[in-house]
Amino acid sequence: MEGRGSAVKTPASRIVKRRSKSYGRSCVEPPSQFWYTPGQLTIVRIPTSREAAKSRNITEKVDPEKVALLVKNEWKLSHVTPLYRFRHTQLKQYSRHLSAFIMAEKQQGVAVEVGPETTFKVTFSTVLGLAETEEDAETVFIQIHSKPMFAAAGDVPKVVWSGWLTCVNGDPEYLRSLPPDFVSLPLFCTNGPEALTTLVKSWLERTFDCNCRSLILNSTILNWLAVLWTGCHPTTDIRYLKLDWTLPTDPSLDISYRLSPQDVWELWNSIHQEDSADDTVSLEEVNRFMTGLESHFFRHFRIYLSAGTLMKVSTSLGSAHHNGKIKIACSNYIPTVLTLLTECAILRMPI
Amino acid sequence: MALLTPFNKMPELNTANILLVENEEQFQTKLADVIVNYEKQINVNVRLARKLPLPIENADTRPRIDLVVFIVNLIYERSLQAMESSIKHLDSGFFVGKVCFLVTGARCGSVSHERLLSVRKLAASLHCPMLCAEDQTTEGVRAAALRLLSIVKVSAGLVPTATALYLSALTRCTLPAELDQD
Numbered sequence: 001m002e003g004r005g006s007a008v009k010t011p012a013s014r015i016v017k018r019r020s021k022s023y024g025r026s027c028v029e030p031p032s033q034f035w036y037t038p039g040q041l042t043i044v045r046i047p048t049s050r051e052a053a054k055s056r057n058i059t060e061k062v063d064p065e066k067v068a069l070l071v072k073n074e075w076k077l078s079h080v081t082p083l084y085r086f087r088h089t090q091l092k093q094y095s096r097h098l099s100a101f102i103m104a105e106k107q108q109g110v111a112v113e114v115g116p117e118t119t120f121k122v123t124f125s126t127v128l129g130l131a132e133t134e135e136d137a138e139t140v141f142i143q144i145h146s147k148p149m150f151a152a153a154g155d156v157p158k159v160v161w162s163g164w165l166t167c168v169n170g171d172p173e174y175l176r177s178l179p180p181d182f183v184s185l186p187l188f189c190t191n192g193p194e195a196l197t198t199l200v201k202s203w204l205e206r207t208f209d210c211n212c213r214s215l216i217l218n219s220t221i222l223n224w225l226a227v228l229w230t231g232c233h234p235t236t237d238i239r240y241l242k243l244d245w246t247l248p249t250d251p252s253l254d255i256s257y258r259l260s261p262q263d264v265w266e267l268w269n270s271i272h273q274e275d276s277a278d279d280t281v282s283l284e285e286v287n288r289f290m291t292g293l294e295s296h297f298f299r300h301f302r303i304y305l306s307a308g309t310l311m312k313v314s315t316s317l318g319s320a321h322h323n324g325k326i327k328i329a330c331s332n333y334i335p336t337v338l339t340l341l342t343e344c345a346i347l348r349m350p351i
Numbered sequence: 352m353a354l355l356t357p358f359n360k361m362p363e364l365n366t367a368n369i370l371l372v373e374n375e376e377q378f379q380t381k382l383a384d385v386i387v388n389y390e391k392q393i394n395v396n397v398r399l400a401r402k403l404p405l406p407i408e409n410a411d412t413r414p415r416i417d418l419v420v421f422i423v424n425l426i427y428e429r430s431l432q433a434m435e436s437s438i439k440h441l442d443s444g445f446f447v448g449k450v451c452f453l454v455t456g457a458r459c460g461s462v463s464h465e466r467l468l469s470v471r472k473l474a475a476s477l478h479c480p481m482l483c484a485e486d487q488t489t490e491g492v493r494a495a496a497l498r499l500l501s502i503v504k505v506s507a508g509l510v511p512t513a514t515a516l517y518l519s520a521l522t523r524c525t526l527p528a529e530l531d532q533d
Contacts, residue, residue, distance in 0.1 A: 216460050216461040218460075218461050218464075220464070220465055221463075248375075304429050306432060307427055308427065308429075309427070322461065347464070348460075
């Protein structure tokens with residue numbers, strides 16, 4: 001699987017150039033001192049506009065089997081700091097290491113070894129074609145298969161855990177500012193038992209000297225998703241837009257706000273000015289859209305939704321939860337959603 | 352629209368009055384308890400409000416307000432919106448060091464970055480200080496209370512050689528040029 005195509009993407013030795021605008025610090029020092037942080041708050045550059053979601057048939061670029069794997073599951077998101085000395089060419093070796101690591105961890109604390117009950121087999125593979133720009137590293141897909149010790153000969157190993165590390169349209173300035181030997185795959189999506197996730201994360205942390213933390217989707221990201229999905233309505237029927245809020249009353253009040261697609265589309269169409277040149281959506285328009293929905297709710301129920309927290313956004317194209325769980329149901333919008341999430345993960349990087 | 356004015360009443364001897372404005376009414380009571388119990392040298396009166404304008408009925412009995420503190424809980428968008436609508440009911444005389452923003456929840460990973468940024472922008476445009484506070488622990492509440500006390504003492508004129516305008520010139524919120532451009 002890890003052929004020549006993926007090898008090209010591995011930055012063997014990149015010449016690092018410092019741009020005038022810095023990421024996080026107003027600094028003049030060369031990037032070799034990247035670890036040096038003056039005692040200043042991280043300044044996150046929050047993008048105020050982004051491209052509207054475009055429907056694209058990504059199966060032309062990406063292996064449809066891989067796309068099917070990404071689409072069918074619900075993923076728990078984490079963000080990962082850049083991986084040190086990660087090579088797309090050594091995926092076979094990583095598979096062996098991770099299997100051995102999981103087996104070793106499973107046997108820990110067992111006084112008398114009676115032989116493992118199940119064997120785990122790990123496969124690493126690349127998902128070519130998801131990366132959008134030159135700077136993006138190719139997506140890496142990890143699967144853990146398990147096979148009972150006394151399984152019948154014909155039994156196919158079952159996939160018990162899967163996860164992928166990705167970077168789609170990552171901020172080029174940030175990616176270029178990384179020292180050589182680092183590969184940035186900031187978004188880590190996992191699906192499977194929590195115990196295995198913890199093991200894989202600790203293996204990643206040990207092997208590539210990185211740090212994995214779970215990613216929380218704040219209301220801005222959820223608002224963006226709601227708007228981007230609403231904007232898809234003319235091309236793909238979104239069927240509904242459902243927003244879940246939790247209000248901090250005692251006991252807490254959960255509100256589920258389900259809107260018909262035609263109504264939200266009309267509201268969005270009245271707010272969004274379509275430029276013929278580049279179809280971009282600005283943050284201001286997003287805020288006005290959400291304020292419109294909230295004031296409509298207030299008029300009927302006398303409840304300020306903004307006094308609570310937006311927990312979940314869902315349409316038939318996918319859903320996203322505040323605690324970092326996401327489901328992408330329609331493969332045509334994978335790049336749009338991943339771009340947004342990659343950016344969210346990069347904003348979380350400690351600098 | 353009844354504006355709250357800072358200079359239309361006479362100050363009382365050895366007394367400082369602080370007004371805490373918070374939409375959620377959670378942090379202000381904790382803060383008020385600590386402020387009142389901590390200060391023994393002077394009389395500190397803490398007045399609480401959910402929003403401005405203050406009711407007209409007891410405008411006569413209300414003492415002169417030396418410091419208005421807007422508490423913004425970044426977890427809730429409504430908190431920010433309520434503060435923005437309240438601030439219009441303040442006389443411009445307050446903005447010479449008699450207004451201060453107190454932000455809670457800034458370190459919480461789930462809040463959106465824009466809210467902190469918009470409070471910072473507002474504070475910078477009004478030349479007011481912005482303090483970040485921790486409202487979950489008693490230590491955090493105490494630290495916030497002490498910081499407010501030291502500001503209110505100056506703005507009430509109880510500290511010789513220091514004035515509110517002088518202090519605010521030193522402590523006002525500034526924005527880095529990178530954030531200012533957009």
